Amino acid sequence: MERIIEASPDRDRGPALCAACPARIPTDALTGLVDRSAFRARLEVALAGWQPDTPSPAVLMVDLDRFKAVNDTLGHPAGDALLRIAAKRLRAAVRSEDLAARLGGDEFAVLLAAPVSLEAAAKVAERLVELLGRPYMVQGQAASVGASIGLAFAEADCSTVDALIGRADMAMYQAKADGRGRVGFFSPMLQERAELRRQTEQDLRAALPLGQLELFYQPQYELALGQLSGFEALLRWRHPLRGLVPPDDFIPLAEEIRLISSLGEWVLRTACTEAARWPGTMSVAVNVAAQQFESNRLVGIVAAALQGAGLPGSRLELEITESALLNDPGGSVTAQLTALKAMGVAISLDDFGTGYSSLSQLRSFPFDRVKIDRSFVDDVAVVRAIAAMGASMGMRTTAEGVETAMQLKNLRREGCHEVQGYLLGRPLPASAIPDTLARQFVEATLLKEDT
Amino acid sequence: MTISPNLVRLVYVSRNLVPSAEREAAVMAILGASRRRNPAMGVTGALLFSEDCFAQSLEGPMAAVEALYEHILLDERHDQVVLLEAAPVSQRDFGDWSMAFAGHCTQATLRFDTLVATPLDSSRRVLDVLRGAVGRAAKVLA
Numbered sequence: 001m002e003r004i005i006e007a008s009p010d011r012d013r014g015p016a017l018c019a020a021c022p023a024r025i026p027t028d029a030l031t032g033l034v035d036r037s038a039f040r041a042r043l044e045v046a047l048a049g050w051q052p053d054t055p056s057p058a059v060l061m062v063d064l065d066r067f068k069a070v071n072d073t074l075g076h077p078a079g080d081a082l083l084r085i086a087a088k089r090l091r092a093a094v095r096s097e098d099l100a101a102r103l104g105g106d107e108f109a110v111l112l113a114a115p116v117s118l119e120a121a122a123k124v125a126e127r128l129v130e131l132l133g134r135p136y137m138v139q140g141q142a143a144s145v146g147a148s149i150g151l152a153f154a155e156a157d158c159s160t161v162d163a164l165i166g167r168a169d170m171a172m173y174q175a176k177a178d179g180r181g182r183v184g185f186f187s188p189m190l191q192e193r194a195e196l197r198r199q200t201e202q203d204l205r206a207a208l209p210l211g212q213l214e215l216f217y218q219p220q221y222e223l224a225l226g227q228l229s230g231f232e233a234l235l236r237w238r239h240p241l242r243g244l245v246p247p248d249d250f251i252p253l254a255e256e257i258r259l260i261s262s263l264g265e266w267v268l269r270t271a272c273t274e275a276a277r278w279p280g281t282m283s284v285a286v287n288v289a290a291q292q293f294e295s296n297r298l299v300g301i302v303a304a305a306l307q308g309a310g311l312p313g314s315r316l317e318l319e320i321t322e323s324a325l326l327n328d329p330g331g332s333v334t335a336q337l338t339a340l341k342a343m344g345v346a347i348s349l350d351d352f353g354t355g356y357s358s359l360s361q362l363r364s365f366p367f368d369r370v371k372i373d374r375s376f377v378d379d380v381a382v383v384r385a386i387a388a389m390g391a392s393m394g395m396r397t398t399a400e401g402v403e404t405a406m407q408l409k410n411l412r413r414e415g416c417h418e419v420q421g422y423l424l425g426r427p428l429p430a431s432a433i434p435d436t437l438a439r440q441f442v443e444a445t446l447l448k449e450d451t
Numbered sequence: 452m453t454i455s456p457n458l459v460r461l462v463y464v465s466r467n468l469v470p471s472a473e474r475e476a477a478v479m480a481i482l483g484a485s486r487r488r489n490p491a492m493g494v495t496g497a498l499l500f501s502e503d504c505f506a507q508s509l510e511g512p513m514a515a516v517e518a519l520y521e522h523i524l525l526d527e528r529h530d531q532v533v534l535l536e537a538a539p540v541s542q543r544d545f546g547d548w549s550m551a552f553a554g555h556c557t558q559a560t561l562r563f564d565t566l567v568a569t570p571l572d573s574s575r576r577v578l579d580v581l582r583g584a585v586g587r588a589a590k591v592l593a
Contacts, residue, residue: 085521092525135534137520140459140513142537 031087055115230283313344374401485550553584
């Protein structure tokens with residue numbers, strides 16, 4: 001087939017940066033496209049020649065989807081060959097006055113240097129997504145990747161190289177988040193979201209030193225004896241401007257920025273100190289994130305927290321989710337859990353039923369307890385199955401999120417050992433615990449009357 | 452054609468965008484271009500078209516087939532190119548043809564949607580149709 005849409009892909013469409021200095025344009029050795037520094041220099045020129053309130057240059061950030069899989073399965077030489085072909089397709093699809101660049105890795109960019117309309121720029125971007133997503137033949141084999149593209153225009157408040165590239169990047173990440181293989185458009189909302197995230201990240205890093213973190217404690221009840229058995233410690237962030245920030249708004253972020261281990265260490269120390277004030281055998285349950293196992297320091301941290309608080313190990317329970325065990329090829333997590341168990345600490349598997357709910361994982365360690373996720377509290381069949389499984393494997397079961405007397409009744413009937421939820425008690429600040437301890441017999445009556 | 456150590460075969464199917472009235476002329480143009488260009492590249496192959504698709508097999512040295520495929524990919528007379536097969540082979544199927552023409556196929560199994568649903572089976576089916584058609588043509592010409 002002969003007739004080619006725009007131009008032969010083989011025709012060299014190298015950039016003409018400036019007629020007077022044709023010699024040394026920095027190019028990317030692999031693809032022959034200009035490199036990051038040349039792209040930035042050319043963008044600088046385009047922005048310098050642009051007047052606000054006139055049609056503006058645009059930047060497309062192009063990131064290949066699933067490129068790593070090509071490297072992993074076909075090898076790096078095949079990956080490099082694919083990048084060379086992708087570069088040719090890019091060059092074939094842009095006008096001679098535009099500039100295609102490889103910024104690094106599988107990241108490309110296109111500068112639409114001459115002013116274009118939104119529609120025209122979007123059309124170029126859509127076409128690139130389509131072209132780059134067509135199947136590749138590399139080293140005699142078929143390979144496929146996709147492309148996510150972010151599009152941003154120069155504007156009065158975005159007329160520097162960094163600002164424009166930053167906006168196009170934001171749009172590209174949005175395209176990835178929206179499912180890849182598509183064009184993302186910069187919008188002020190994206191900027192607001194990115195700024196909020198950046199601000200939250202900065203505030204979160206300061207939260208611990210500034211004393212903005214608190215633990216709340218949710219009561220847990222033992223059904224057979226009908227009495228308070230302990231509390232689960234829950235992390236809360238009291239932001240000076242935003243008030244109490246919900247855990248879902250900061251714990252995933254803390255994991256992402258790898259702050260969770262230092263927060264977790266503080267939680268352990270604080271919870272143990274608090275629990276040491278409680279009477280008898282009352283226990284405290286503390287959530288431990290997967291990252292806390294990575295440095296191999298967890299056992300020492302827990303031992304120090306127990307010792308510092310004077311709390312016996314048997315009154316501490318650590319809750320881990322399946323994700324902590326998922327990536328444990330060397331058995332390091334299991335080894336740490338075994339050492340913790342040897343200190344008398346109980347280990348429970350949290351949120352069971354929402355993840356892989358893998359039986360082999362349940363068997364990989366002798367958990368003391370399985371916690372049934374709150375989303376199943378109304379599903380009698382699931383509760384029954386997990387409780388029976390727990391019983392036959394010698395594990396206790398706790399149901400979370402109990403809100404009605406009916407749920408409580410069902411959970412008791414299906415053989416759950418412990419329950420927690422708003423019906424029996426919301427998470428409380430440490431200062432409210434003495435009151436709850438005094439009232440525990442009232443609640444015990446509620447539990448008994450239920451039968 | 453001798454067996455080359457880096458001989459590969461590629462089979463693709465794509466959606467035919469040429470209006471039916473212009474189809475014959477388009478196919479003739481494609482074949483003419485292929486026959487001019489392919490011998491120098493050491494590429495041989497066969498082409499068929501159906502109501503809604505093109506299917507083509509290209510065989511030759513790896514680098515030549517890759518370059519030709521990239522060239523074909525950008526042709527505006529088709530889109531939704533699906534690679535049914537790309538693999539090293541020990542011999543050519545269409546060694547005597549710079550681009551054999553298997554003609555206009557009307558079987559329901561050669562519709563685009565059917566072909567892309569099961570790439571490996573389709574590759575075999577397309578190759579069978581191409582080989583069959585080319586075999587018959589060879590007899591007529593002999």
